[in-house]
Amino acid sequence: MKIADILDELELFQEFQYAELETIAAYLGLEQADKGQVIFSEGDPGNYMLILSAGRISILKGGEHGNHLLSHEVRGRIIGDMAMLDQELRSATCVADSDCEFLTLTSDNMKKLAVEHAAVAYHFMLCLARLLSRRLRRVSGMMADFLGN
Numbered sequence: 001m002k003i004a005d006i007l008d009e010l011e012l013f014q015e016f017q018y019a020e021l022e023t024i025a026a027y028l029g030l031e032q033a034d035k036g037q038v039i040f041s042e043g044d045p046g047n048y049m050l051i052l053s054a055g056r057i058s059i060l061k062g063g064e065h066g067n068h069l070l071s072h073e074v075r076g077r078i079i080g081d082m083a084m085l086d087q088e089l090r091s092a093t094c095v096a097d098s099d100c101e102f103l104t105l106t107s108d109n110m111k112k113l114a115v116e117h118a119a120v121a122y123h124f125m126l127c128l129a130r131l132l133s134r135r136l137r138r139v140s141g142m143m144a145d146f147l148g149n
Helices: 003-008 018-025 081-086 107-116 118-147
Strands: 029-033 038-040 048-054 056-063 066-074 093-096 100-106
Touching (some): 003 018, 081 107, 107 118
Antiparallel strands (some): 048 100, 056 093
16 A cells, blocks of 8 residues: 555545645655564654554553553554654653554654645644644643642
């Protein structure tokens, strides 16, 4: 299956024209991970994000008494987007719960996309910003519930 076809099936990319997906696809890598494989670890340099196209992964956060499960992520989820954008260290560990396939976008390729196809890159970044905003609102709501507000 072509990378553009994979993107076309994912919710984040539903408002894109197919030609835009083909443009984005040229900047993405396609990788696989075996069940149990650590895809990246908390504290690793963050220079890429991944889009899970098949399988399931766990996101774990280290603590005093070992790792704590933050979430299970499935097909269509974007992971590591903050690290790709700000190039800070990874804030959590990502482990394959099953055999997985994912698309990768490095920060260097994001910059190339922005230079070579500014309108497509803008559209993509706008979609990422909306995704980050939704996540922040969800976490803010969880914090309010936790604090009893």
